[in-house]
Amino acid sequence: MxxxxxxxxxxxxxxxxxxxxxxxxxxxxxxxxxxxxxxxxxxxxxxxxxxxxxxxxxxxxxxxxxxxxxxxxxxxxxxxxxxxxxxxxxxxxxxxxxxxxxxxxxxxxxxxxxxxxxxxxxxxxxxxxxxxxxxxxxxxxxNRLTFPDVCMLYEEARLSQRDDVKEMCKEKITENPSIIQTSSFLTLSLGGLKELLSMDDLAVDESVVFNSVMAWARQGCEKKSLDVTSKNLREVLGDTVFTVRYIWLTDEFIGSVVAKSGLLDNDELSELLEIKLSGKFPSGRFLVQKRNWNENAENDVKILFRFLEIRNFEDCGFWSCDGDSLDAIALTVSKPILLCGVTLYGPRETKSGLYQVLLELRNGTECVQKLKIQMLMKKSSLTNLIRFSEPVKLFAEHKYDIVLRLKGPGTYYGALQNAEMFMSMQVDGCTEFYQPDIPRFNQDGVVFTFSNSQLGVGGRTDVHMGQIPEILYKVPVQDNTEKSLK
Known part of the structure; x- marks a missing residue:
């Protein structure tokens, strides 16, 4: 219709x-x-x-x-x-x-x-x-494609059997893999979901893939007016549940997130853990091919995406960058990480824009890192990278503030926190899910907790919307619990 x-x-x-x-x-x-x-x-x-x-x-x-x-x-x-x-x-x-x-x-x-x-x-x-x-x-x-529309275009190309357009969309997703953490990803059909998650070049940590699959399954239950239970989540996913490369998840993530989700039954969990312990990769339902980006996982920069949607104030203007306001967000991590940088949304109305950027990382009253630069940001990129000259170590359970002063053309902005969109609880022997009250992310065995910063002045960035959509980080080798699979 x-x-x-x-x-x-x-x-x-x-x-x-x-x-x-x-x-x-x-x-x-x-x-x-x-x-x-x-x-x-x-x-x-x-x-x-x-x-x-x-x-x-x-x-x-x-x-x-x-x-x-x-x-x-x-x-x-x-x-x-x-x-x-x-x-x-x-x-x-x-x-x-x-x-x-x-x-x-x-x-x-x-x-x-x-x-x-x-x-x-x-x-x-x-x-x-x-x-x-x-x-x-x-x-x-x-000709008018923006990155939030890539999944929509991919789905239309599937329906019209336009393989050329599908391949173009796959290239866009390879270049900007954080697309799978946006709300447009949730609009994919089951067939489209399976195709995209089967990509070997999808450059995200496997925990991100799992969380995105769970988000898609939750919405699938809601579309079918089903209760969000582990049984129903598995039913709407079918065999697409095995597009996640579980073997490359950390033992901690499997135990604290996958097992509690109920997405895999006890026999499947036992088989998975046996494979990880033995280091042998038999052909079967669990995919053993590591995604191509991740050959040296401990040295890779990881990406945490805060938002589900990219918006543009189509009806009420754009994200103002007047150079006077301060956008800020507070961050706490459960384990030490190396913060490598952040990304910013680019211009909404022009193909590119020149921006005056002042970025500070603060620990209480101490300024840990400060960058004052002029940069050209492009509309064609979903996000624009600002990388620190050297990674900055963030200590566990310390609250850090990321503070941004931006002057230039109005930008896109993010909305709807992309936290763990589900938490589980046992009710009458069944696993049921509910929305968390705080924006908390569990990725690479690290819990990232965001809160509203007291250092924002006139800026509107907070845990629900705004700028600073992505955090780039590394997990120090000594803190990475993932076992090497030979």
Missing amino acids: IFVTTETLAKHYDRRLSTVITQNVMSFKEDAAPTIVDCLRQMFRTSAHSDFAIEVIPPASDSETRQTFSVHKCLIACRSNIPVKSERHIIHDTSPILFDTLLQFIYTDEASMTKDIVVPLLHLSRKLNVKGLEAECFNFLI
């Missing part, structure tokens, strides 16, 4: 059918030599010499009224899969205004598109097999 609001469409399109033109007259300027396109465009506008009727009935929830379009059977038969054997055809659950746009393309190879209607138009063109319009919709989406 195709849903799009009347208000959105009417904002961008004229109701051409309301124009009263004599049906049997196709008039052109006397001195003009009309082309075939001119004639087809005039036929579309006037319905001159029409021999077929298409009645379009909108969804019951839509305020539009049904409309009948007088068209030309030959063109409809050549350019779509609409049956033309009779004198009339009815299309249900479709916006008449949206259909008018599709009809314009059938006649003229032209269609006025905006980002508000391009996805519903793509769905309609796929439903009615208007291939040229389907391709135009993809071109529109690709």
Whole structure:
């Protein structure tokens, strides 16, 4: 079913059918030599010499009224899969205004598109097999692609069997793997989820993959009106549960998170632990291939992504970077880490922007690290990296403040904390899940806890929204409990 609001469409399109033109007259300027396109465009506008009727009935929830379009059977038969054997055809659950746009393309190879209607138009063109319009919709989406839309575009490419677009999306995800921690990732179908998580080049820690799979499964339960229990989570995932490379998770993470989630049953957990202890990798349900990025895991810089969504204040401006306000967030870790840097969102309205950046890491009254730089940030990147010249050691259970002063064009911002989106509890012998009250992340055996900083002045960054979306860190070798698998 195709849903799009009347208000959105009417904002961008004229109701051409309301124009009263004599049906049997196709008039052109006397001195003009009309082309075939001119004639087809005039036929579309006037319905001159029409021999077929298409009645379009909108969804019951839509305020539009049904409309009948007088068209030309030959063109409809050549350019779509609409049956033309009779004198009339009815299309249900479709916006008449949206259909008018599709009809314009059938006649003229032209269609006025905006980002508000391009996805519903793509769905309609796929439903009615208007291939040229389907391709135009993809071109529109690709040319205006932002990283939060990559998963949506990937899913549309799957439905249209556009392998070229799928590969482009995979490249984008390889370049910006934190996409799997955003809300757009949760919109994937089960098939799309399985395909993306099977990528060997997905450059994230396996604990991030597990948490993202759990987030997707929780939403899957909600879509099906199922209670969020371990049994139902497993049911909505099916064999996609084994796209997680459990063998490369730390023993601590398996014990404290995986086992408590109930996603694997006791026999599967026993098999997993036996494989890890033996160091032998038999072929079976547990994938043993290590993701390509992670050949030297103890030396790799890890990424912690704070937010589920990237927003742009489409209706109420953008994230202000006036150079006077201070955005700040407080961070506590359960084990020592080496903080390597942070990332910032880039400009919303321009392709790139020059920014004055002042970044401080504070431990109480002490300034542990300070960077004052000028940097060019790009809109095409999901996030822009600021790396410290040397990693800074953060000690366990110390509260640190990350303070940012940013001057430049308005930016995107993050929203909805991407904390452990589930915590488990046993109820009548079953594992059930609930939302935590504080933004806490368990990654690489380290618990990261964020809180609102008292050092923010005029800035709006907090645990729920704002700047500083990613933390880059290393786990010191002596603190990494992962056993080497030979």
